[in-house]
Amino acid sequence: LRTLTLFFFLAAATRAQDIPALPPLMPMPAHIAMGQGLLKIDASFRVKLTGYTDQRLRRGVSRMLVTLTRRTGILFTSEPTPSAETAALVISCDHADKPLQLNEDESYRFDVTPSAIYLKAAQPVGALHGLETFLQLVAPGPDGFDVPAVSIEDKPRFAWRGLMLDSARHFMPIENVERTLDGMAAVKFNVFHWHLSDNQGFRVESRVFPRLQTVGSGGQFYTQAQVRSIVAYAADRGIRVIPEFDIPGHTTAMLVAYPSLATDPPPVEIDHLFGVFDPAIDPTKPGVYLFLDKFIGEMAQLFPDTYFHIGGDEFNGKVWRESLRVQQFKQAHGFLPTVADPDGNTALHAYFNTRLEAILRKHGKRMEGWDEILAPGLPKDIVIQSWRGQKSLSDAVHRGYQGILSFGWYLDLIQSAQDHYLVDPLDKDAAALTPDEQTRILGGEAAMWTEWVTPETIDSRIWPRAAAIAERLWSPKEIHDVRDMYRRMEAVSRDLEFIGLRHRSWQTLMLQRLAGTGDIENLRTFAEMLEPVKNYDREEFGPATTITPLIHLVDAVPPESQAARNFAADVQAAISSDAQARDRARTQLLSWQRGIDGLPTLLEHNALVSGIEPLRNHARELNRVAIDALDALQSGKKLDKKWRAHSLEVLKASGTTYDALSICTQQSIGLLIDAVSS
Ligand code: ACM
DSSP states (O other): OOOOOOOHHTTTTTTTGGSSSOOOOOOOOOEEEEEEEEEETTTOOOEEEEEEHHHHHHHHHHHHHHHHHHHHHOOOSOOOOOTTTSSEEEEEEESOOSSTTTTOOOOOOEEOOSSOOEESSHHHHHHHHHHHHHHHOOEEEEEEEEEEEEEEEEOOOOSEEEEEEEOSSOOOOOHHHHHHHHHHHHOOOOOEEEEEEEEEEOOOOSSSSSSHHHHTTTTTOHHHHHHHHHHHHHHTTTTTEEEEESSSSSOOOHHHHHHHBBSSSSSSSSSOSOOOOOOOOTTTTHHHHHHHHHHHHHHHHHOSSSEEEEEOOOOOOOOHHHHHHHHHHHHHHHOOOOOOSSHHHHHHHHHHHHHHHHHHHHHOOOOOOOEGGGGTTTOOTEEEOOOOOHHHHHHHHTTTOEEEETTOOBGGGGOOOOHHOOTTTGGGGGGGSHHHHHHTEEEEEEEETTTTTOTTHHHHHHHHHHHHHHHHSOOOOOOOOHHHHHHHHHHHHHHHHTTTTTTHHHHHHHHHHHTTOOOOOHHHHHTTTEEEEOGGGGGGGOBBTTTOOSSSSSGGSSSSOHHHHHHHHHHHHHHOHHHHHHHHHHHHHHHHHHHHHHHHHHHHTTTGGGGGHHHHHHHHHHHHHHHHHHHHHTTTOOOHHHHHHHHHHHHTTTTOOOEOOOOOOOOHHHHHHHOOOO
């Protein structure tokens, strides 16, 4: 029996190319040992439930069988079978789940032999995770499909593994939310943080305060029935739903609906632009707390999770500073200026949060908020979500609070999967905490803010990069080989499309619309050399509003180019004398050149893409430089000063961005230039 333990895998991880490839699981299990042989998946495949079972687990098995049918083309009966003899997958749970909550036992054990599969879990939520692992293991084989013999013992490193979706800046229809939850379940996320109100819209039906949606949503909101169905849909997949209603800032939509809650002057119109705006709730008005009590009471019924997010971020304090009423209130309550709090707003915000927390507690909820809410005096069982830096996380837990990390995991910043993958909640400032303090770091959340995405493009901004964050939150810290992560993420990314996500197929549709033709191969090939500008640099290319069409080439290009990443690896290897890598890099450059050369007809006839003409010219020049350099590497000749000067000029020019796009091969080609002309 060849046993490949995780320990062996890690010991070998320094030389990624030598790792006997483990199956493309993501997140990688805590312990995995490969066995000998395969279990064949054919039409006789059946599932049997033993031990404790419930409807949710049955539905989970049915979903798994439907997915398996779609993948294999074998029609499985979509129900677990009662008879033991024919079952290839035997699932057993020791006991029932409690209603879904923080710190569930999510562990499972998964054993495949050539004759049977055993999935054991303490409770159904662990078995659901095991079913996702199973789906990732099924692979095409010479006579159908099979699963490799393997022993897996798995449980998450962190209890809180979330994805935040902003449904306020751009409203996300129910279909988007559901498929996001499907993707989350596939990579074992367990918290859906739903940002439901902001300056641009209030997105949930309130029966108690209906103007919130009739006036505050522009007609785009979720009915209570839809919310209930999403909460149930998520629970079926082992995912808790935590609503966020952001106060006291980020409240234009709420305050347009109920101006009496506002600090004077109340806003008169919902915002369509993005940014931090002045309107805020007035914390001095007794009516505000009556409103919040009723409103939270209503929402507490709709969202069963214990935690309730009240935002608290990016409040600029202007209206509080300028209101006479607020100034008098500060005087009366002793919220006087200090060096650390020159206008007394921090003290007043803490007062507001303390009263808010009491209301939440009355309705059975624990408060969660962005790291700005951290102030002395709040009960220690609240959760602080760190977004302004990892230090706020360690500060929070050092002071006795619980915390989760989002800094480093903002998907809207368009960073690489690698950047997100190498962030760890227990690194940086947290590394100096005591083990006891570290246990209060519950995990983290990827954050998808939606200023620059629409329902059409959002999948491509969440996936597959969020899977890298899911792995960081689930798998042992020691699993951090970037190259192996990309190998597995590629497989998971394909699987996600098969279950309904559109982060890959979206591109074809968008390119065809841009091009006005089905003949998009040259454009697609050229687009592999491009990436959207990072961080929030896109704002420099013109302001967006909630109704700005996001249908440009930048919207059709993924956050990172896989072809460019492969090219970069080949260039590195070519510089270290790998002839095969050098040939691959040249083949890639020639392919890009063909795409570029084939573009003029398209550009001449199409105003939507004609703006990329300068990029095309830079890319063409840059590729010529790169081909020169590869030739020089091959012949072992150094190129002269004149070539170097010209090449560096080309390199510099190709760093200019157009239409919020930049050429992403620039850095590797810079290395090539240095390698042949230094
Ligand atoms: C935030 O990004 N304002 C929490």
